[in-house]
Amino acid sequence: MSATLSPLAPKKYPKMPAIEGVRIATAEAGIKYKGRTDLLVMSFDAGTQIAGVFTRSRCPSAPVDFCRRNLGGGKARMLVVNSGNANAFTGRKGRESTELTADAAARAADCSPGDVFLASTGVIGEPLEASSFTHLLGDMVRQARPDQWTEAAQAIMTTDTYPKIATATVKIGGTDVTINGIAKGAGMIAPDMATMLSFVATDAPIAAPALQELLARGTAKTFNAVTVDSDTSTSDTLLLFATGAAARRGAPAITDAKDARLAAFRRALAKILKTLALQVVRDGEGARKQIEVTVTGAKSSRSAKRIALAIANSPLVKTAVAGEDANWGRVVMAVGKAGEPADRDLLSIWFGNNRLAHQGERDPAYSEEATSAYMKRDEIAIRAEVGIGRGKATVWTCDLTKEYVAINGDYRS
Amino acid sequence: MSATLSPLAPKKYPKMPAIEGVRIATAEAGIKYKGRTDLLVMSFDAGTQIAGVFTRSRCPSAPVDFCRRNLGGGKARMLVVNSGNANAFTGRKGRESTELTADAAARAADCSPGDVFLASTGVIGEPLEASSFTHLLGDMVRQARPDQWTEAAQAIMTTDTYPKIATATVKIGGTDVTINGIAKGAGMIAPDMATMLSFVATDAPIAAPALQELLARGTAKTFNAVTVDSDTSTSDTLLLFATGAAARRGAPAITDAKDARLAAFRRALAKILKTLALQVVRDGEGARKQIEVTVTGAKSSRSAKRIALAIANSPLVKTAVAGEDANWGRVVMAVGKAGEPADRDLLSIWFGNNRLAHQGERDPAYSEEATSAYMKRDEIAIRAEVGIGRGKATVWTCDLTKEYVAINGDYRS
Structure with a gap:
């Protein structure tokens, strides 16, 4: 147990009833x-x-x-x-x-x-x-x-x-x-x-x-x-x-x-x-933000889940969210490294409702101000539309903070 | 370019000759x-x-x-x-x-x-x-x-x-x-x-x-x-x-x-x-230690490389090295997650010449003192002997420090 409560801890807990037996x-x-x-x-x-x-x-x-x-x-x-x-x-x-x-x-x-x-x-x-x-x-x-x-x-x-x-x-x-x-x-x-x-x-x-x-x-x-x-x-x-x-x-x-x-x-x-x-x-170690990653338009739902996990496990994506930086370039990188079918020039990326990239290029209509405000939230949703099929998957992770490194590195057992 | 030179920077550089043409x-x-x-x-x-x-x-x-x-x-x-x-x-x-x-x-x-x-x-x-x-x-x-x-x-x-x-x-x-x-x-x-x-x-x-x-x-x-x-x-x-x-x-x-x-x-x-x-x-971002991971005794050299990369990419292994902690349990974890053929009860693990685990158990002969001294070095060698074949591979990585998170998360572009 840690002395410091996660900032993402539930605000209230349910009363747990008995289960007969x-x-x-x-x-x-x-x-x-x-x-x-x-x-x-x-x-x-x-x-x-x-x-x-x-x-x-x-x-x-x-x-x-x-x-x-x-x-x-x-x-x-x-x-x-x-x-x-x-x-x-x-x-x-x-x-x-x-x-x-x-x-x-x-x-x-x-x-x-x-x-x-x-x-x-x-x-x-x-x-x-x-x-x-x-x-x-x-x-x-x-x-x-x-x-x-x-x-x-x-x-x-x-x-x-x-x-x-x-x-x-x-x-x-x-x-x-x-x-x-x-x-x-x-x-x-x-x-x-x-x-x-x-x-x-x-x-x-x-x-x-x-x-x-x-x-x-x-x-x-x-x-x-x-x-x-x-x-x-x-x-x-x-x-x-x-x-x-x-x-x-x-x-x-x-x-x-x-x-x-x-x-x-x-x-x-x-x-x-x-x-x-x-x-x-x-309650992930050092977590300050929850990240929901949704991949749509992949070749299959299995492929969508692999791409979503590549994004969710990327240290660069996770540190960017910790830094409140809507760094969609790192999402492109993670889609690319997943090894699943993808076409760079059909890819679109959202942070929340802010579409930052569309069909392989930065979205010219995207608002830096709105996106910056969005990145300050506790819960960040990233969506990548692959554009080649109907496969869909959602996974969840947390941001990667200095506290994670401190918890896992700053001790001698 | 960074203002702070990596502690692992070369002590001297070669004089580069011309290449004709x-x-x-x-x-x-x-x-x-x-x-x-x-x-x-x-x-x-x-x-x-x-x-x-x-x-x-x-x-x-x-x-x-x-x-x-x-x-x-x-x-x-x-x-x-x-x-x-x-x-x-x-x-x-x-x-x-x-x-x-x-x-x-x-x-x-x-x-x-x-x-x-x-x-x-x-x-x-x-x-x-x-x-x-x-x-x-x-x-x-x-x-x-x-x-x-x-x-x-x-x-x-x-x-x-x-x-x-x-x-x-x-x-x-x-x-x-x-x-x-x-x-x-x-x-x-x-x-x-x-x-x-x-x-x-x-x-x-x-x-x-x-x-x-x-x-x-x-x-x-x-x-x-x-x-x-x-x-x-x-x-x-x-x-x-x-x-x-x-x-x-x-x-x-x-x-x-x-x-x-x-x-x-x-x-x-x-x-x-x-x-x-x-x-x-x-010169990896935030690196303070070089980590060499060698896997021996895997089913094939391809399998050995996959296991070695699972160890080298594990945030928990990398933070442990940053913390100078010979945390061989995390190496076991990484071998297990690689998805390659392995038998827990044949596995042995070394940090340098210190064998910490042997055939599926903590090595009773291991010296905490010698291992702690070893972990203070700039260059850490981890070896995992899988014990089921002759496959062998070596990969290199660096430790995962708070500076990595700072470099990648502490800014707004």
């Missing part, structure tokens, strides 16, 4: 941090279904390997998350640590280790001593309560400057179901640094295969469309739990992600994932 | 900068052969398009380079500007516009008024002298803090031939910013097709193995001229790049390209 406890295990919670337990009613998506890193952390193995079972009874140590690049000891934790969690919740899910965030390469917190799990499960969502979001923070939470209530087949989500810090890794974790739960009765499809689809335009510094964590983990408790109130059991009764649920889930992903971007 | 002039055209030279002309004897490699950007500058068209002819009589304006993303006006410049240069040198080569560096998107300097070309050609190589390197600087020059003399078939090269600034673009330009000339009699093969091979492990911020300029240009004047002193005419008599020449050319490329990296 989910109980939460947090504790101060002192894994690395002192005087704050660093251990989170969620226990779930029997029958809870699970879906998950993970980092694409070829060097994933031990908990990511562990979760991937258990995901096939489709069922979850326990989630254990620690901050302060990522249990990544810890070899055989790392695997043993996940096994010890899962065994202790299974005993605490009276379930199988195959129903336990784990996540860790913090230092890379330091062995995680499971024994420093496994003795706490029994009491935590006993004391767990349904109303601890904000506390849960706080326990998993690392360099985050604020907890990230979102909630929505919608109907499935005439019955209210609720979705709650929490997330933590973006796009960095290693000593004292962050990784992206998010945990979402609902009381809707949705079977694991359908849940997995909903999550995978929901991630593409949310968590998979944000970037802070192009660096991929070893530990990124997004889990979605469905307790099914709303079935007792009449919600119909859903087994197909395309079920028409899911329309409102799908929209609400997408919104929660987007809200959490944007909160992550807005 | 090359005459050089520089001038203050006032294109953007005042009180310094910003225009370079090189004129070449009839019969001079040329080779070139260019940016891979899909949005190249007008001069890059122009050079690509003329390269097919294989002959060069004139090179005209300006700093202060990149003539990039300037549409029809940009093409007209290159044509006007080439016509004026052809008149000045009494040659065809097809024998003229052009390069521009500086602001993107501003029309380049060729008439602001074309009237100078006639006098420049008349006054051009063979001993102006360092002045040439100065005229093409933008945010460079020192001129980049290199020279070598070797034998082809018992006759001395000389190679001179100059270069300018790295990996940035747009207002007041840089792009990578390099011009190399020799008096060796080498035919254009062989020259092109030599240049393409020489570039792979030099200019194509350096990165400052992963951003690709619209304007990167590397041209190699061979006047053939050494033939008069008995040097044999070479038509095949594989000719055994070229052995020493090939090595010397590779060394000059590497020296210039490293000077560019060492």
Whole structure:
């Protein structure tokens, strides 16, 4: 946790309702941090279904390997998350640590280790001593309560400057179901640094295969469309739990992600994932501005997303936004370097509603004054129209400031 | 040009000899900068052969398009380079500007516009008024002298803090031939910013097709193995001229790049390209340390280079080096994100001779003290042994400092 709140922090936070079938406890295990919670337990009613998506890193952390193995079972009874140590690049000891934790969690919740899910965030390469917190799990499960969502979001923070939470209530087949989500810090890794974790739960009765499809689809335009510094964590983990408790109130059991009764649920889930992903971007290390990059007119939506990420990951574009400079030449550069089909002489570029370049040249009608005023805003929208097709994509990032370099470079661990 | 010399600037510069058949002039055209030279002309004897490699950007500058068209002819009589304006993303006006410049240069040198080569560096998107300097070309050609190589390197600087020059003399078939090269600034673009330009000339009699093969091979492990911020300029240009004047002193005419008599020449050319490329990296915006990244044991050399570039372009690795932190966890992260075949549990990582991680775990024998002392050096070598094959590659970059952000973000153009 940082002493300085991000200027892009939410002005207000939602009150997080309970999710039937989910109980939460947090504790101060002192894994690395002192005087704050660093251990989170969620226990779930029997029958809870699970879906998950993970980092694409070829060097994933031990908990990511562990979760991937258990995901096939489709069922979850326990989630254990620690901050302060990522249990990544810890070899055989790392695997043993996940096994010890899962065994202790299974005993605490009276379930199988195959129903336990784990996540860790913090230092890379330091062995995680499971024994420093496994003795706490029994009491935590006993004391767990349904109303601890904000506390849960706080326990998993690392360099985050604020907890990230979102909630929505919608109907499935005439019955209210609720979705709650929490997330933590973006796009960095290693000593004292962050990784992206998010945990979402609902009381809707949705079977694991359908849940997995909903999550995978929901991630593409949310968590998979944000970037802070192009660096991929070893530990990124997004889990979605469905307790099914709303079935007792009449919600119909859903087994197909395309079920028409899911329309409102799908929209609400997408919104929660987007809200959490944007909160992550807005709390990117050193961030002072949110940048939304939209690419239109690309050869395909896949091509549009690649071009959008090339713009969003360009240090020169990000430093220009930090300097409140509508430097469209750097956007041209980023389109050019993406390696995707593009025709320089058809390209147009906007900052907000200010069109700065049109069909391969500076727009003679553009207003320096209006554009300068626009660049002072907290939220900057960049659009590049490629002019050769109908592919479209939007991604989000933050600016690159001296504070980013200070946070990541000004220390000796 | 910057007021502050890079701490990595060369301690001494070579004395640049003449290249028979090359005459050089520089001038203050006032294109953007005042009180310094910003225009370079090189004129070449009839019969001079040329080779070139260019940016891979899909949005190249007008001069890059122009050079690509003329390269097919294989002959060069004139090179005209300006700093202060990149003539990039300037549409029809940009093409007209290159044509006007080439016509004026052809008149000045009494040659065809097809024998003229052009390069521009500086602001993107501003029309380049060729008439602001074309009237100078006639006098420049008349006054051009063979001993102006360092002045040439100065005229093409933008945010460079020192001129980049290199020279070598070797034998082809018992006759001395000389190679001179100059270069300018790295990996940035747009207002007041840089792009990578390099011009190399020799008096060796080498035919254009062989020259092109030599240049393409020489570039792979030099200019194509350096990165400052992963951003690709619209304007990167590397041209190699061979006047053939050494033939008069008995040097044999070479038509095949594989000719055994070229052995020493090939090595010397590779060394000059590497020296210039490293000077560019060492003058990267805000750079305080040079970083050499070597990847061994990858599946192929292509795979090794991709992993090496993922490490070299990682903001987290670069800020860690700036902070003198041997943060090997971030190297693991970068290997993981490269998307290339890798096995976490076979990976080993060195900073200099200090092995920090071995086969997927922190190396228990590593000395924090020795590593900390190592990280204070100007030149940091990072090695990652992937452990699955024999692929090997080395790339070079610089650290990411607050000065980089200041240079690129702390201004309004």
